Amino acid sequence: MADAKYVLVVDDDPDLVETVSMNLEAKGYEVGKAYDGLEAQDSIKSRRPDAIVLDVMMPRKNGYELCEDLKNDPQYKDIPILMLTAVGSAVSSTTYTHQDGMQLLADDYLPKPVDMDKLVNLVGELIP
Amino acid sequence: MSDTPYRILVVDDEERLRQVCRRVLEPLGHLVTEAPDGRAGLEAIGKDLPDLVLVDLMMPLMDGMEFLAAARELHPDLTFVVITGYATLEKAVEAMKQGADDFLAKPFKPQELRLVVERVLKRVRTVQDMAIEKSRTRVLVNAMTNGVLVVDADGLVALMNPALAKLTGWEKTDAKGLPVAQVMPCPEVAHSLELILSSGVEQARPADCQITLGSEEEPVHLQVHCAPFVDGRGHLVGALAVFDDITALKRLDQLKSEVVSMVAHEIASPLSSVLSQLQTILKGVAGELTDKQRHLIERGAARVEGIITLSKDLLDLARIEAGTLGDMEMIALEPLLKEAVDVMAAKAESKGQELELRLEASLPPVYGVGRALLEVFTNLVSNAVKYTPDGGSVTVGARPMAGGVKIYVADTGFGLSPEDQERVFQRFYRVKDENTRHIVGTGLGLPIVKKVVEEHGGTIELESQPGQGSTFTIKLPLGTEKAAGS
Numbered sequence: 342m343a344d345a346k347y348v349l350v351v352d353d354d355p356d357l358v359e360t361v362s363m364n365l366e367a368k369g370y371e372v373g374k375a376y377d378g379l380e381a382q383d384s385i386k387s388r389r390p391d392a393i394v395l396d397v398m399m400p401r402k403n404g405y406e407l408c409e410d411l412k413n414d415p416q417y418k419d420i421p422i423l424m425l426t427a428v429g430s431a432v433s434s435t436t437y438t439h440q441d442g443m444q445l446l447a448d449d450y451l452p453k454p455v456d457m458d459k460l461v462n463l464v465g466e467l468i469p
Numbered sequence: 470m471s472d473t474p475y476r477i478l479v480v481d482d483e484e485r486l487r488q489v490c491r492r493v494l495e496p497l498g499h500l501v502t503e504a505p506d507g508r509a510g511l512e513a514i515g516k517d518l519p520d521l522v523l524v525d526l527m528m529p530l531m532d533g534m535e536f537l538a539a540a541r542e543l544h545p546d547l548t549f550v551v552i553t554g555y556a557t558l559e560k561a562v563e564a565m566k567q568g569a570d571d572f573l574a575k576p577f578k579p580q581e582l583r584l585v586v587e588r589v590l591k592r593v594r595t596v597q598d599m600a601i602e603k604s605r606t607r608v609l610v611n612a613m614t615n616g617v618l619v620v621d622a623d624g625l626v627a628l629m630n631p632a633l634a635k636l637t638g639w640e641k642t643d644a645k646g647l648p649v650a651q652v653m654p655c656p657e658v659a660h661s662l663e664l665i666l667s668s669g670v671e672q673a674r675p676a677d678c679q680i681t682l683g684s685e686e687e688p689v690h691l692q693v694h695c696a697p698f699v700d701g702r703g704h705l706v707g708a709l710a711v712f713d714d715i716t717a718l719k720r721l722d723q724l725k726s727e728v729v730s731m732v733a734h735e736i737a738s739p740l741s742s743v744l745s746q747l748q749t750i751l752k753g754v755a756g757e758l759t760d761k762q763r764h765l766i767e768r769g770a771a772r773v774e775g776i777i778t779l780s781k782d783l784l785d786l787a788r789i790e791a792g793t794l795g796d797m798e799m800i801a802l803e804p805l806l807k808e809a810v811d812v813m814a815a816k817a818e819s820k821g822q823e824l825e826l827r828l829e830a831s832l833p834p835v836y837g838v839g840r841a842l843l844e845v846f847t848n849l850v851s852n853a854v855k856y857t858p859d860g861g862s863v864t865v866g867a868r869p870m871a872g873g874v875k876i877y878v879a880d881t882g883f884g885l886s887p888e889d890q891e892r893v894f895q896r897f898y899r900v901k902d903e904n905t906r907h908i909v910g911t912g913l914g915l916p917i918v919k920k921v922v923e924e925h926g927g928t929i930e931l932e933s934q935p936g937q938g939s940t941f942t943i944k945l946p947l948g949t950e951k952a953a954g955s
């Protein structure tokens with residue numbers, strides 16, 4: 342597939358990155374991997390993804406910070422972001438609740454533990 | 470006769486009379502000391518500390534009346550019997566006015582002296598007992614680490630012990646006679662005490678409240694118990710408040726919640742990756758599975774999911790206990806109910822159950838935390854589906870009622886015995902029988918549901934028949950922003 346869509350998966354848990362990648366690749370996506378916010382930033386600069394699957398809690402630069410940076414950057418603000426929120430977190434795809442006054446900028450949210458079918462479907466919906 | 474001897478001072482210028490007194494009183498076990506005149510008598514009082522003074526009214530230098538007046542002033546609690554030579558009523562009355570406790574007319578028989586002394590000593594004993602009791606109470610109240618505040622019937626401070634002065638930062642010497650509001654910044658306590666005083670002895674009820682004093686950085690949390698003060702004749706003479714410092718408890722509770730949150734999170738995070746891995750295997754992404762492999766991995770995934778749910782529940786509980794449920798806002802219930810039903814639709818279908826949402830009329834909004842309420846509904850619907858056998862039915866309904874909204878989740882499931890009905894809202898309680906053996910659960914779902922409903926000012930009730938099914942009914946008050954103060 343020459344024009345396979347390219348998805349960047351960012352999470353500090355390598356097992357989860359691997360699992361998410363396997364599921365996306367099984368659906369024909371090309372997958373890039375990054376393990377913290379800064380790595381993701383570099384990766385995005387070197388190759389622009391069609392969508393980003395982004396964890397919230399990560400060392401160096403967390404998901405909220407990276408999301409805010411990207412959404413405020415005219416060059417990258419159109420890349421859809423699917424945010425993976427922590428287990429038991431107040432933010433999920435079904436209830437967009439403001440937590441700690443956090444501005445919710447991502448295009449969609451999925452709580453952990455990640456339902457892989459939902460993830461694959463949401464990524465498909467987010468990519469135009 | 471009492472065990473400890475009483476000290477009796479005889480003040481009389483006539484030596485013969487002093488001798489008579491000594492002869493009569495010493496055999497009774499009393500210690501008798503003598504003074505020949507008023508001045509010597511005053512000195513003797515200071516030195517011998519008598520319990521009782523017998524004093525002749527007619528003496529040179531300082532007469533009995535003068536002596537009585539001077540001695541009374543120096544020793545207000547001392548007991549006096551005057552001995553008067555001319556037994557007129559006026560003289561006796563005058564002496565009594567000066568503070569004498571009894572009198573004896575000269576000449577007297579030994580038996581008369583004995584009688585008078587014994588009668589007076591009986592009173593001395595009572596007065597001394599009361600003094601001891603009073604000082605005991607004072608020492609007790611002052612030594613207590615709990616703060617104690619007593620107000621009189623007008624709500625003015627009658628007593629404030631040192632512990633309370635320390636807790637409230639009261640530095641002036643005496644708070645007596647001041648209004649409560651002037652002494653401490655605790656409107657809740659002042660209000661509770663006022664309420665007790667204004668309700669009268671029949672209606673006055675003890676009341677508890679919690680207040681926070683101290684600085685922002687170092688808050689002091691106090692549990693305050695207010696109670697009516699009723700005297701021996703049943704009259705409401707005031708009210709009292711006992712202050713218990715529960716700061717350490719609160720701090721411990723907070724630490725406990727923090728530790729629970731941390732542990733729960735550390736367990737749930739890696740396990741959520743494990744669950745995703747198992748799911749991925751089940752989907753066949755990593756190759757085809759045999760039926761046995763599939764069965765084992767499905768069971769494994771269910772168990773892992775159970776632990777993650779437990780962690781989530783613990784996080785929820787910690788959040789509720791910390792009072793950080795979330796910000797309250799006006800919430801429409803229909804979308805939440807619909808979502809709770811949708812989430813469980815696949816599971817119900819796989820069990821061949823009929824899962825129906827019955828909204829009979831449009832519902833008024835409630836003031837609450839949407840996420841928490843969704844959790845409540847999801848929890849109840851999920852329970853209903855889990856604890857109802859294949860082919861059963863689950864009905865979720867809601868309708869407006871006077872002053873609020875009524876929401877019910879009814880199933881045709883296993884039902885609960887009366888004993889279990891009482892206990893299902895307790896933490897970690899799970900009904901264990903042949904029906905529920907394979908159902909993964911935490912025992913925290915219903916306790917959380919109850920807590921969240923109560924935080925919203927609502928109630929939850931359970932009706933159930935074993936073998937017939939269960940119905941959980943939630944009543945939530947109508948949403949007004951004002952109603953949501955707490």
